Amino acid sequence: MSRIIMATVLTTLVSATAAEAAAQSTRDRAIAEGVDALVARMTLPEKIGQMTQLTLSALTAAGSPGHSTARLDPHKLHEALVVRHVGSVINVVGGALTLDGWHALLGEIQDVAVKQTRLGIPVLYGIDAVHGVNYTVNATIFPHNIGMAATFNPALVRRAAEITAAELTASGLPWNFAPVLDVGRHTAWPRFYETFGEDAYLASRLGQEATEGIQASGRVAATLKHYLAYGVPRSGRDRTPAELTRAAINAGARAVMVNSGEIDGEPVHASRYWLTDVLRGELGFDGVVVTDWADITFLHTRHRVAPTMKDAVRLAVEAGIDISMTPDNYDFADHLTQLVQEGTIPVSRIDQSVRRILRLKAQLGVLDSPYPRNSDRAFFGAQTSREVAAQAARESITLLKNDGTLPLTRDVRVLVTGPAAQSLTALNGGWTYTWQGTDAGQFPSGVPNVVDAIRARAAEVRYLPGSGFTEPGEVALAAAAAKLADVAVIVLGEDAYAEWLGDLNDLTLPDAQLRLAEAVLATGTPTVLVLLQGRPRIVNSVADRTNGIVMAYWPGMSGAEAIAQVLFGETNPAGRLPFTYPRHPNAIAPYDHKFVETLGQDLARSPRGFHPQFEFGHGLSYTTFAYTDLRLSANQLPRDGKLTVSVTVKNTGSRAGQETVLLFTRQHYAAITPQVRRLRGFQKIALEPGATRTVEFTLSSQDLEYIAADGQSVLEPGKFDVMIGSLVATFEVPPVRN
Numbered sequence: 196m197s198r199i200i201m202a203t204v205l206t207t208l209v210s211a212t213a214a215e216a217a218a219q220s221t222r223d224r225a226i227a228e229g230v231d232a233l234v235a236r237m238t239l240p241e242k243i244g245q246m247t248q249l250t251l252s253a254l255t256a257a258g259s260p261g262h263s264t265a266r267l268d269p270h271k272l273h274e275a276l277v278v279r280h281v282g283s284v285i286n287v288v289g290g291a292l293t294l295d296g297w298h299a300l301l302g303e304i305q306d307v308a309v310k311q312t313r314l315g316i317p318v319l320y321g322i323d324a325v326h327g328v329n330y331t332v333n334a335t336i337f338p339h340n341i342g343m344a345a346t347f348n349p350a351l352v353r354r355a356a357e358i359t360a361a362e363l364t365a366s367g368l369p370w371n372f373a374p375v376l377d378v379g380r381h382t383a384w385p386r387f388y389e390t391f392g393e394d395a396y397l398a399s400r401l402g403q404e405a406t407e408g409i410q411a412s413g414r415v416a417a418t419l420k421h422y423l424a425y426g427v428p429r430s431g432r433d434r435t436p437a438e439l440t441r442a443a444i445n446a447g448a449r450a451v452m453v454n455s456g457e458i459d460g461e462p463v464h465a466s467r468y469w470l471t472d473v474l475r476g477e478l479g480f481d482g483v484v485v486t487d488w489a490d491i492t493f494l495h496t497r498h499r500v501a502p503t504m505k506d507a508v509r510l511a512v513e514a515g516i517d518i519s520m521t522p523d524n525y526d527f528a529d530h531l532t533q534l535v536q537e538g539t540i541p542v543s544r545i546d547q548s549v550r551r552i553l554r555l556k557a558q559l560g561v562l563d564s565p566y567p568r569n570s571d572r573a574f575f576g577a578q579t580s581r582e583v584a585a586q587a588a589r590e591s592i593t594l595l596k597n598d599g600t601l602p603l604t605r606d607v608r609v610l611v612t613g614p615a616a617q618s619l620t621a622l623n624g625g626w627t628y629t630w631q632g633t634d635a636g637q638f639p640s641g642v643p644n645v646v647d648a649i650r651a652r653a654a655e656v657r658y659l660p661g662s663g664f665t666e667p668g669e670v671a672l673a674a675a676a677a678k679l680a681d682v683a684v685i686v687l688g689e690d691a692y693a694e695w696l697g698d699l700n701d702l703t704l705p706d707a708q709l710r711l712a713e714a715v716l717a718t719g720t721p722t723v724l725v726l727l728q729g730r731p732r733i734v735n736s737v738a739d740r741t742n743g744i745v746m747a748y749w750p751g752m753s754g755a756e757a758i759a760q761v762l763f764g765e766t767n768p769a770g771r772l773p774f775t776y777p778r779h780p781n782a783i784a785p786y787d788h789k790f791v792e793t794l795g796q797d798l799a800r801s802p803r804g805f806h807p808q809f810e811f812g813h814g815l816s817y818t819t820f821a822y823t824d825l826r827l828s829a830n831q832l833p834r835d836g837k838l839t840v841s842v843t844v845k846n847t848g849s850r851a852g853q854e855t856v857l858l859f860t861r862q863h864y865a866a867i868t869p870q871v872r873r874l875r876g877f878q879k880i881a882l883e884p885g886a887t888r889t890v891e892f893t894l895s896s897q898d899l900e901y902i903a904a905d906g907q908s909v910l911e912p913g914k915f916d917v918m919i920g921s922l923v924a925t926f927e928v929p930p931v932r933n
């Protein structure tokens with residue numbers, strides 16, 4: 196019955212979508228009117244229920260199996276949806292569900308919401324699909340964002356996001372807690388792999404593509420997370436994430452998830468300045484703001500800015516949150532009800548959030564059509580999608596070092612060793628089937644690991660584990676086998692982890708693994724390191740003695756094939772590091788550091804200066820490229836003007852290859868100390884051997900702005916260098932004349 200009411204208020208919407216030019220605004224108006232009509236009929240508990248979000252385990256029977264389908268507890272479901280009017284549910288219990296499992300689960304939940312509640316408002320289900328739909332069995336799994344960033348291929352990032360959205364729709368899931376748009380400014384951060392790397396420009400270009408890709412069909416909402424400054428910015432970079440968020444907000448992101456941390460001692464969940472003044476005022480965001488996990492409670496219990504839970508709720512609602520990911524109790528709802536009843540929080544503030552939430556449900560079609568549709572399943576797991584994931588894995592693999600040992604020929608005797616060599620969990624990382632990604636039992640069968648992929652190619656392959664990820668193994672056996680081999684491939688790195696369970700005290704690769712590398716290197720057999728890891732673990736003690744190093748990040752289900760294709764030269768590697776690979780655990784300055792950080796460049800005399808293991812943007816190929824003729828269209832870039840920068844790139848080797856042309860600028864002087872260089876543009880091109888291409892970039896004065904102390908973008912006049920490869924040209928931004 197109530198479904199019919201909703202359908203009635205939204206009928207104009209259906210007819211409006213058929214119209215051409217004014218369709219969008221007509222639709223928006225229809226949604227707004229429908230939502231207003233609905234809000235007018237809602238009681239306070241019904242409204243506060245919409246602002247309450249539960250995790251699935253709060254609705255399931257104890258001991259529910261995670262795999263396939265979690266068993267809903269009818270009493271808990273009734274309490275949540277009918278008595279408490281809960282508006283959204285998230286997550287899985289224990290692990291991924293099959294497509295059937297999702298359809299059954301969502302069908303049951305919507306049946307209660309639609310048929311048994313007074314107004315029949317369907318539930319909005321949210322999930323973390325952060326590298327493909329990682330909580331649906333057999334979904335297409337992509338490399339984690341850090342690997343996607345290494346492709347420097349915006350179109351590929353967009354395509355992966357579109358596929359993810361289509362597979363979410365196939366699963367019946369309309370709300371994605373992605374993309375992660377935190378900038379990876381600290382390499383030890385256990386969520387580093389979820390980021391697009393350390394550079395704000397790259398992350399903002401790719402973040403925009405990911406956001407648009409997720410939302411392109413109109414049936415899935417993206418959530419920018421975690422607003423703001425979660426990526427552990429260094430001092431002086433505090434506003435960088437704001438810059439980043441702006442690009443994705445301009446891309447039309449429908450939701451934002453709040454950072455669980457603090458900025459200058461103020462928890463973001465309690466900050467009216469960040470959540471309302473900046474996010475809504477300055478950035479113009481008008482979607483839904485959802486908290487992160489239990490973060491309103493943590494204002495009281497962890498951050499200690501709220502003496503009671505009730506104060507915590509007041510602070511967060513006054514700051515501007517719309518939905519509380521509680522995630523398993525009704526404290527938020529109870530306290531908020533009291534705060535409204537006693538007049539501390541006006542009903543108008545509640546209505547504001549409820550309107551945004553209902554509008555999101557309407558925009559996604561959840562109010563009209565809440566059930567998963569069988570007709571959406573067809574696209575799931577398509578071969579073409581698998582090929583996109585394979586391409587992404589191939590394009591992500593980054594060849595960091597090669598003395599000519601690579602590519603390998605198929606007639607070699609290979610020793611493969613190392614704890615990651617036979618591991619599917621270390622190929623996929625966290626957020627794969629389970630939150631931590633460590634339950635290999637849930638992985639589909641038939642997915643090759645690195646040993647399998649090398650065996651499919653080389654004449655003679657011996658595999659010995661050599662060591663555990665942290666536990667020492669039989670190093671002497673591995674060394675003895677290395678002596679008998681033509682080449683040793685040591686697959687080292689990190690097993691899967693997610694969030695704080697991946698916290699570290701030392702970024703150095705564990706001793707057990709380094710000892711294995713030492714023992715193999717001591718045999719004198721040519722040795723290639725393959726690194727499967729979510730962040731750049733320090734390999735300085737062995738790097739110089741290796742013959743080759745391949746950085747594979749966490750490339751996903753097709754990662755082993757991609758690695759083997761690069762090792763054997765079937766693919767010419769083209770990945771580029773989207774971050775600075777540190778040489779020492781205490782020297783983790785990013786590429787866009789300040790000039791003072793380069794003092795003491797003489798490594799022999801001082802540990803100061805900037806001496807990373809590998810630089811941002813580094814990545815070798817089996818061919819070579821030469822850059823010439825860096826040209827500027829003018830020697831001045833007036834405000835509101837444009838400057839064309841061109842450079843000629845030639846493939847000087849004997850193989851076809853892809854090259855990412857990176858354009859950096861450097862301001863000579865500025866009021867806020869300028870960085871030594873900043874990425875302002877990139878283009879990835881493909882060149883046949885001997886072929887030449889002139890690549891053009893257009894710089895506008897906005898491209899040269901930086902965020903000043905007052906948080907505003909400024910462009911200061913003065914001289915700038917533009918740098919591509921080792922070429923440098925200089926131009927000037929003239930002062931403004933009054």
Ligand code: BGC
Pocket residue numbers: 285286323372420452487488694
């Ligand atoms: C993470 C979020 C995630 C949420 C829901 C939190 O612990 O920080 O990124 O979206 O859980 O799973």
